[in-house]
Every structure is written in structure tokens, then in C-alpha cells.
Amino acid sequence: MxxxxxxxxxxxxxxxxxxxxxxxxxxxxxxxxxxxxEKCFNNCVSSFRRKNLDSEEERCVTKCCEKFLKxxxxxxxxxxxxxxxxxxxxxQQVLQQQQQR
Amino acid sequence: MSNPNMSPAEKAKAFxxxxxxxxxxxxxxxxxxxxxxxxxxxxxxxxxxLNVGENSCVDRCAAKxxxxxxxxxQMLGGMQQQQPR
Numbered sequence: 001m002x003x004x005x006x007x008x009x010x011x012x013x014x015x016x017x018x019x020x021x022x023x024x025x026x027x028x029x030x031x032x033x034x035x036x037x038e039k040c041f042n043n044c045v046s047s048f049r050r051k052n053l054d055s056e057e058e059r060c061v062t063k064c065c066e067k068f069l070k071x072x073x074x075x076x077x078x079x080x081x082x083x084x085x086x087x088x089x090x091x092q093q094v095l096q097q098q099q100q101r
Numbered sequence: 102m103s104n105p106n107m108s109p110a111e112k113a114k115a116f117x118x119x120x121x122x123x124x125x126x127x128x129x130x131x132x133x134x135x136x137x138x139x140x141x142x143x144x145x146x147x148x149x150x151l152n153v154g155e156n157s158c159v160d161r162c163a164a165k166x167x168x169x170x171x172x173x174x175q176m177l178g179g180m181q182q183q184q185p186r
């Protein structure tokens with residue numbers, strides 16, 4: 001959903017939508033945090049002889065986070081492209097249907 | 102939703118639909134990210150950056166995931182048409 005979709009809405013509706021989007025982004029950020037911790041923990045920590053993380057585990061977790069965030073960014077770019085492609089295709093279909101009438 | 106003549110009931114329904122659609126899209130994105138991470142990333146985490154192979158893998162994974170979403174949508178019928186909206 002891009003900000004341009006919200007143009008032309010009455011102010012009250014726009015605010016409602018913006019509030020909803022903000023809320024969803026917050027929720028999603030928190031969920032991502034938990035997921036990332038779980039993923040990196042599962043991939044990096046497997047011995048429990050000690051209470052504290054050793055330096056290798058710490059390094060692994062740091063790299064895991066970096067990697068996931070970069071990966072997420074790349075996927076979001078591709079996702080946006082795929083989305084835009086699908087929307088363009090749908091608009092074309094709608095136009096074609098209108099022309100046939 | 103940009104029609105100012107909608108009744109409050111219609112507006113509320115449109116709002117709920119918009120919210121549902123957005124949540125669907127967010128879930129789709131998160132699932133795609135998780136799946137492609139599991140399938141493409143070397144879990145030894147030698148580096149924080151993605152190498153060339155991983156980059157290509159992610160691009161192709163996203164494209165394939167999208168296609169699968171389309172097919173499943175078609176199979177399920179109703180909710181989606183040819184591509185996920």
C-alpha cells in the first residue's frame with residue numbers, strides 16, 4: 001500500500017488509515033524482533049556448558065542479525081516489484097474489459 | 102473508499118477489508134522472507150553480507166514464492182484472480 005492510495009480520502013478516513021498502518025508496523029516490528037532472536041538463537045547456540053555466550057556464539061548472533069536484515073531489505077525490494085507488476089497487470093485487464101464493452 | 106457518498110456502514114466495511122488485505126500482505130511478505138532465508142542463507146554466518154550466490158538465490162526465491170502464491174490462489178478460487186492482488 002503506497003501513500004498515493006490515501007490521496008483523495010476525507011481527512012478523517014485518512015487519519016484512520018494512517019493510524020492503522022502505524023499500528024500494524026509496530027506490531028510487525030515487535031514480531032520480527034522475536035522471530036529474529038529465535039532464528040539466531042537456534043542457529044548459533046547449541047551448547048549449555050556455561051551460562052554466558054562465548055565469543056563465537058556472540059559473533060554468530062551478530063552476523064546472523066546483519067544477514068537477516070540485509071536479506072529482509074532485499075526481499076522487500078523484490079516484493080515491491082512483484083506487487084507493482086501484479087497491479088499493472090490487473091489494471092491492464094480492467095482496461096481491456098472496459099474496452100470490450 | 103474514496104467515494105464520499107458511502108454510508109458509514111459501507112465505509113466501515115471497506116476499512117475492514119483494507120485492513121484484512123494489508124495484514125494478508127504483511128503475512129505474505131514475512132512468510133516469503135522466512136522461507137527464502139531458510140532456503141538460501143548459509144547458516145554458518147561467516148559474514149554479515151550476502152554473497153552473490155545468496156543474492157541471486159533470494160531474487161529467484163521471491164519470484165518463485167510469488168508464483169506459488171498465484172497458483173494456490175487459483176486453486177482456492179474466489180479470494181484471488183490470476184495473481185495475488
